[in-house]
Amino acid sequence: MAILQVENLRKNFESLEVLKGISFSLEKGEALSIIGSSGSGKTTLLRCMNFLEMPSSGRIVVNTAAGEHVLYDDQNTKTLSESAIRKNRLHFGLVFQSFNLFPQYTALGNVTLAPRLQAKARPDYKERAAALSREIEERGMALLGQMGLADRAGYYPHQLSGGQQQRVAIARALALEPDILCFDEPTSALDPELTGEVLRVIRGLADKDTTMIIVTHEMTFAHDVSDQVIFMDGGNIVEQGPPAQVLENPREERTRQFLRGYTN
Amino acid sequence: MFAQQFPIVFHSLNVGFVQTLKLFAVTLIGAIPLGLVIAFGSMSRFRPLSILTRTFVWIIRGTPLMLQLIIIYYGPGLMGNNWWGGGEVGRFLASAIAFIINYACYFSEIYRGGIQGVPIGQNEAGQVLGMTKGQIFFRVTLLQMIKRIVPPMSNEIITLVKDTSLARIISLQEVIWAGQSFLKGSQGISGIIWPLFFTGLYYLLFSGILTILLGGLEKRLNYFR
Numbered sequence A: 001m002a003i004l005q006v007e008n009l010r011k012n013f014e015s016l017e018v019l020k021g022i023s024f025s026l027e028k029g030e031a032l033s034i035i036g037s038s039g040s041g042k043t044t045l046l047r048c049m050n051f052l053e054m055p056s057s058g059r060i061v062v063n064t065a066a067g068e069h070v071l072y073d074d075q076n077t078k079t080l081s082e083s084a085i086r087k088n089r090l091h092f093g094l095v096f097q098s099f100n101l102f103p104q105y106t107a108l109g110n111v112t113l114a115p116r117l118q119a120k121a122r123p124d125y126k127e128r129a130a131a132l133s134r135e136i137e138e139r140g141m142a143l144l145g146q147m148g149l150a151d152r153a154g155y156y157p158h159q160l161s162g163g164q165q166q167r168v169a170i171a172r173a174l175a176l177e178p179d180i181l182c183f184d185e186p187t188s189a190l191d192p193e194l195t196g197e198v199l200r201v202i203r204g205l206a207d208k209d210t211t212m213i214i215v216t217h218e219m220t221f222a223h224d225v226s227d228q229v230i231f232m233d234g235g236n237i238v239e240q241g242p243p244a245q246v247l248e249n250p251r252e253e254r255t256r257q258f259l260r261g262y263t264n
Numbered sequence B: 001m002f003a004q005q006f007p008i009v010f011h012s013l014n015v016g017f018v019q020t021l022k023l024f025a026v027t028l029i030g031a032i033p034l035g036l037v038i039a040f041g042s043m044s045r046f047r048p049l050s051i052l053t054r055t056f057v058w059i060i061r062g063t064p065l066m067l068q069l070i071i072i073y074y075g076p077g078l079m080g081n082n083w084w085g086g087g088e089v090g091r092f093l094a095s096a097i098a099f100i101i102n103y104a105c106y107f108s109e110i111y112r113g114g115i116q117g118v119p120i121g122q123n124e125a126g127q128v129l130g131m132t133k134g135q136i137f138f139r140v141t142l143l144q145m146i147k148r149i150v151p152p153m154s155n156e157i158i159t160l161v162k163d164t165s166l167a168r169i170i171s172l173q174e175v176i177w178a179g180q181s182f183l184k185g186s187q188g189i190s191g192i193i194w195p196l197f198f199t200g201l202y203y204l205l206f207s208g209i210l211t212i213l214l215g216g217l218e219k220r221l222n223y224f225r
Ligand SMILES: Nc1ncnc2c1ncn2[C@@H]1O[C@H](COP(=O)(O)OP(=O)(O)OP(=O)(O)O)[C@@H](O)[C@H]1O
Pocket: A013, A016, A018, A036, A037, A038, A039, A040, A041, A042, A043, A044, A045
């Protein structure tokens, strides 16, 4: 059973239809890259899955060990309440193009803020506060270590390079153990010499079978790291398949046209 | 001569300055929260409310505080119902209301800038991490807003120190009034002008202390950008 199923997802901004019926599925441990020209709806798709935008119609279903969760269903208004959304979106993590770290917290503080707030909601928080806090801190440190930032835990975002900030943002997203981690052009805001360190970290996650959706313009990276590639154009999925097919032998003329812009 | 006058003058000025400080403090206590209400009103998505609030802010910021003081103090009497009475308590109340309304409008614009100046991405990052609206406000955006509003608020607060003297126009017995009284004659002293000049020291000292305190607050928020 696929860990994620998106069915006929649509999104309108007023009269502008930005997603025109997107359907795909993703297996656990797979990395999916989404490519496509500017304005094709890639960011909107990620934002709908993280409920930063409410889809106009369709279905989003996640299957985990704990069972099937219908995160969004236009037929089921129960999925639309604020508290349901807050719970449902935790199946996803999102790494933004512009990092969006919280400037008043250290790197470690950024990573541990949300886990701490969640721990406070636990019924056993009062008795176990100190132990929980230690666990969260240790896990945060471990994640920063995994990102190669153990020695930067006490730094504030403005004291870090863009690449370091983005790696903190990845650790922050991982701290909540999302089932699916989404990246929206994670290296687009970085100087070219800093993209490598971020892509290396994402590659490391892919090697560990993290389920990921990556919107990217880095074709070589998409080719190496992903199990599936989706090419979007004008709010539709034009082509999808393994990278060797979509990126090397695309069937659709539109895909070929798009890729031509990258080969030279 | 001066040695005899000084204690009398000093005492009078101190009494006046207490009134100045009271007006200053009451204005801040009232205007800081009222400004927030006005800021939310002017940002409301309910158009009639935001238009009404913005028009009100425009009128208050577009006319002199001195005029507002006069209207608030003398207006009710002209309409045949002088709630303020003739005493110092009434003058203080009228001054406080005029100052609170006026400063709340200025503060509201500063708040609005502070709230709208926090990037939307901060809110979205909080949402994606499953935080509630309250958690996002108190844990993420509030401190960033405070950092943004502290420098312009400091300016307004220093201006308020000196603006309190406008209440002189409705004879509130603040420090300038006290200094001026020795020009016309008070407690057996008349025709001397130095007490009026001397009031300047009170303002200098007080605004100096505030500048240091507010500068310290600004510095403390400098650990992040
Ligand atoms: N909040 C919004 N209101 C109205 N239109 C929007 C909104 N957000 C996005 N759009 C429109 O939706 C379309 C798709 O935008 P989107 O950001 O999803 O594209 P994208 O594929 O991520 O592009 P890029 O590669 O430039 O990031 C664009 O035409 C955009 O103008």
